[in-house]
Amino acid sequence: MPPRSRLHVPSPPARPGQEPDFSYVQISPAGAVARPDVTARARDIEDLALQMVRVLGDDHRAVGPWNPHLEPEELQVGLRHMLLTRLFDDRMQKIQRQGRISFYIKSTGEEAVAVAAGMALTPRDMLFPSYRQQGLQVVRGRNLVDLMCQCLSNTRDMCKGRQMPIMYHWGSGNIFSISGNLATQFPQAVGWAMAAAIKGEDHIAASWIGEGSSAEADFHYAMNFAAVYQAPVILNLVNNQWAISTFQGFAGGEHNTFAQRGPGYGIPGIRVDGNDFLAVYAVTQWAAQRARQSGGPTLIEHVTYRAAAHSTSDDPSRYRPKEEWRAWPLGDPVERLKDHLIALGEWTQERHTALEKDLEAHVTACWKEAETYGTLSGGPSLDPLTMFEDIFKEMPPNLARERDEMRALRAAAQASGQSAAPRAHEG
Amino acid sequence: MPPRSRLHVPSPPARPGQEPDFSYVQISPAGAVARPDVTARARDIEDLALQMVRVLGDDHRAVGPWNPHLEPEELQVGLRHMLLTRLFDDRMQKIQRQGRISFYIKSTGEEAVAVAAGMALTPRDMLFPSYRQQGLQVVRGRNLVDLMCQCLSNTRDMCKGRQMPIMYHWGSGNIFSISGNLATQFPQAVGWAMAAAIKGEDHIAASWIGEGSSAEADFHYAMNFAAVYQAPVILNLVNNQWAISTFQGFAGGEHNTFAQRGPGYGIPGIRVDGNDFLAVYAVTQWAAQRARQSGGPTLIEHVTYRAAAHSTSDDPSRYRPKEEWRAWPLGDPVERLKDHLIALGEWTQERHTALEKDLEAHVTACWKEAETYGTLSGGPSLDPLTMFEDIFKEMPPNLARERDEMRALRAAAQASGQSAAPRAHEG
């Protein structure tokens, strides 16, 4: 190859062994960004895509027009949800390391993106998350036992053993089924919102996508359909700087903010400090109100940082500085909300420690209960013959035949003393 | 359905029987838009996406910073190319109406988009057109006989009878194969440009897409890959207001210009009067220079109007006012360049009429020649056995077997006096 290649190749500011460098992240001071009316025309508020909505200042005070003025009790609930999400994540990761579930994905450092947004919506609004918004389940009061049982593929698994851990869904909680295929939920959320509009209902839809995944076709479909039909939907793009090993520059983040994709389609794009609980709450509330008033969709870029590995299969020390998170300029969403409550005089370190202990105990109790529904190594287990169900509403003859064949095979195997198939996650 | 549906449904300003209304088209005065340096940062020139670069004023004079200051001879060449394109289109449409080819697509009203852009590029720049840029073939000196023979699927058909009319390609002319699948050429052009950059070559790529087709995934892929790698490519979006029966609002053109998609990705977006030969030439030149200087991609929205039916299979009187084109505020690119040349004293109506006559005669002569290579009703015809070639570089055994089977079938049919398969386009 000639040496004068002109191909530009993005590269992250720091690789393993180098000093973290987040100077590329443009940050507005807390309170500095104006809050337009929810009826503003998209093209008149394009600067929202370049700035960064922030409410919590370095002094832990809430300032500026985006302050949602939440009651201390609400803030405490938010803190609790975020903390529970984090402790749940930590526990599940540990459990995976012990080989007791096959896989896990943490949301550490990004809890506000799910929790604050979830709280700003109403329970009948429909949520289409990616795999990193377990906080939404927590906000909506999901029993952790259910989530754990899904990860265990046990007899209480909502997915009946069919899905990898963390691929939750919750019909009655209005949380859609998480897909292993990136980005597909985005146009589906738009379609759901279009249906709500067609039916004249007030509920809106919200979806989440990673910055890396926004390169997929589905992002484009969603933005375009949402713009064309002015669908009542909130499209959240979670820019946590990384997509497995790939820096956000490879998703197109080098030359512009992701929020600016919005104005490209005539959709308001808001860039928000994703680690600022109040800011995330406020922009979500703004977008929800807009959508409910037939104002159409909003794209929200949540600027945050994926503090943990991509998943339990990943080792980020291969591609980024080990302590990069500590240098992240937007801090930790849990700490920041805690500090705010303390600054308000509505929280103390003691209460925090006590809460942490409580929640830890709660998680432990949930795990104990979950295990009673079966684990990898013992206890009750699902009937494999159920794998032929739910492919269609009613089982067609060919599947019934296969089910019978499998039943016979299993019976024969048992008769011949052949060892049963090992449980999930073994082998 | 409840009556209070809130779904927004775009609708064109006028339907059949109504008065055409183009008040939605935002037009800048000729000469009014500043011309930034080709090295300008994308984010500093975002307003180019909202304005409209125009050079030719109502007085037929070229004005403003985008005036490319072409020699009269060049303008005359451009006029000739556009006129030839139009006459070729008209003739082929007539020929189709007579049942002598199966299908045709005209570019009437949009000739400048291909011709001016093509002239502003160098012959080794690689072109990835859609089906409506036959002007590029004309600019690069393609023998019309070749194009006609393709439409005839005859013995000189460059596609060996494999493709519908107008799906041209031209290897030595550096024009890529046109696809029947919309939009696919867009990321391919970016890949071609990436390869040029990797190899350190100076050639750039240019591609064309319809505004309707820009809703496809490939548009998003192309924009994103071009931005990420700063590929030397010009991405042309031809907004001719219609996609078959569908108004540009359904492609997302209601709430923003298509050029603004560019800034969304951090790519300069330029909106240009697509019926202004000089303006199209100038913005293409600007983008080409930028790309050659490692400045990366440019998105150009050409605002124009599809004056003819979508294709010979279409009847636009079903969905838009019959005489809508006459109301189109940006006029006719051929007329406008002609008037400019006349205003410059470099052209006359007489010369124009004479040129038209010449070109008509040329088209007639080409058609006569093309017919000698075979027509639907007679003359030489391609060997159907060639249909098994070029699927792979070398024919694998299974295809050789099928070819032999077909050869035997044909021989048997002939022996039994069975009538041969009718020619292309019959039946």
Place this chain on the structure above:
Amino acid sequence: MARMNMVQALNSAMDVMLERDPRVVVLGEDVGFFGGVFRATEGLQRKYGEHRVLDTPIAEGGIIGAAIGMGANGLKPIAEIQFADYIYPGFDQIVSELARLRYRSAGEFAAPVTIRTPCGGGIRGGQTHSQSPEALFAHVCGIKVVMPSNPYDAKGLLISAIEGEDPVVFFEPKRIYNGPFDGDPHKPATPWSSHPRGEVPEGHFTVPLGRAEVVREGRDVSVLAYGTMVHVAEAAVRMAGVDAEIVDVRSIAPLDLDTLCTSVCKTGRCVVIHEATRFGGYGAELVASVQEQCFWNLEAPILRVAGWDTPYPHAFEWDYFPGPHRVAAALKSVMEAK
């Protein structure tokens, strides 16, 4: 009863369902104001409004993705993909999402989306307007796949698809939109009005999914066909002068194997025909399943007559098309085998 061609029958099916069920919506490129490039949705937007019959952006993946979301929100979307050749941009949403949603959520979510799409060649469309990709969908568990061969079935099957709770890919052989076509392009076109299955009830009726139909009884050999090829089979049988039984498969998936095997076990000989390319085509599944069940009755190898393993060439479409001569030759060949 009324005389309908296939387009009218499809239009009528959607009309009936839009009328009966407020959850039904229609969406696709050019389907709204214009009524579709093949006119299948003509008049429906005028009748039911532009919120129930929607023009869409040109984005097949977006159409399917949005339809899934609509389906999850209680609607019953009918999505038109303008040509089956253009279904691939929507392939991921169909295969990874639509087909899997009920399964992966253990029944809590589902999207009853019907995807209508014209397929097949013989209309001078070249390789991008002639494809028959049914095999690609047949292999994907979780979607039903249908291809009718006449207006009556078209309407009845489409209503079943819309009323059902499962996703369906509904292939419409466009060569027979206006009349049955027996594979001979020299002959004058026959209209559906001259065909018994051009008689179609005006109101609601269904033809169940999952059932094949014996359209001609015979003793010598079974011909398994669907779509346009059912009519080609009839011509070929006449041409070959054999007492063939013709089975219209109709339901590509799930497959009514019993009807097929009953026929083949009876006749002992079988020819499978389709328009799609042969290699890895749906015909292979028919052969594989039938030989397994009917092996001991078979008196000759099962032959396939299909499109060549090439793209559908514009100029040579009648050489490409597996017409009655090729089918008749195969019939003779299996009859001679022993």
Place this chain on the structure above:
Amino acid sequence: MARMNMVQALNSAMDVMLERDPRVVVLGEDVGFFGGVFRATEGLQRKYGEHRVLDTPIAEGGIIGAAIGMGANGLKPIAEIQFADYIYPGFDQIVSELARLRYRSAGEFAAPVTIRTPCGGGIRGGQTHSQSPEALFAHVCGIKVVMPSNPYDAKGLLISAIEGEDPVVFFEPKRIYNGPFDGDPHKPATPWSSHPRGEVPEGHFTVPLGRAEVVREGRDVSVLAYGTMVHVAEAAVRMAGVDAEIVDVRSIAPLDLDTLCTSVCKTGRCVVIHEATRFGGYGAELVASVQEQCFWNLEAPILRVAGWDTPYPHAFEWDYFPGPHRVAAALKSVMEAK
């Protein structure tokens, strides 16, 4: 010669080709700095630079589209799709473009793109990390489809694919990346170093595309398999105690039918196995073609053993997987038939 596992063999193939041919480039998600989630491209970017081994946006359609353009501009791109389950967003660019470019331009344009993608289950990946979609590509004329069963073939076939002028979809059965797997998850893992085909030349060599290989000679019955299932076949043959001939199909398309039919005509019995769902799977093509050519030699129906017609369930992957017991049962069944 060196001992290599399959990942190392693939890495070595790309290394050799990047070294020998400046036109070769590698692109895909996480393939650059990181070296790929399965480490197949480890070290290649460091060695050849970030303009020859490129990280890409997460957009499989964009990766293929860009690779086509690169190929048309004289490069030889090797595109990695992280999991075969995620190839569908690129389906349109593969089927409509990559497979058709040479044909539609009558040879004037072509894009020699090799698409590598890990496939198959048995790694607790659930339905979105376990699929084997080879049948969907086998049906598309214009692309070659390959699936190796061991490191030696993996390297030799991948070099052939890269050197060739045709597009290739190269499936890598990820369950055997580290060692042959005979279908028994209870057994300790075996490394490739204990297998003869774990011996791989370090430099350049090729295994031609389009050729199947008899990996075990036998007289009683032919087993047609590929990828992981070749090893399952071996275990099943031991288990069933039959003198089976095992044919590693290797080249899904074009298919080496002669080698298959020679074997089946000799043994008179045949079992076809694959991991993908059975209905409409690639096994159907094998059965259909083989029964046509070997009909008069067949002493029993050809049986297929394949994945059930369901998505690959996470918790029941060993019930789903067509393991040696099921294959052995089929072997016994065809041996008993008469």
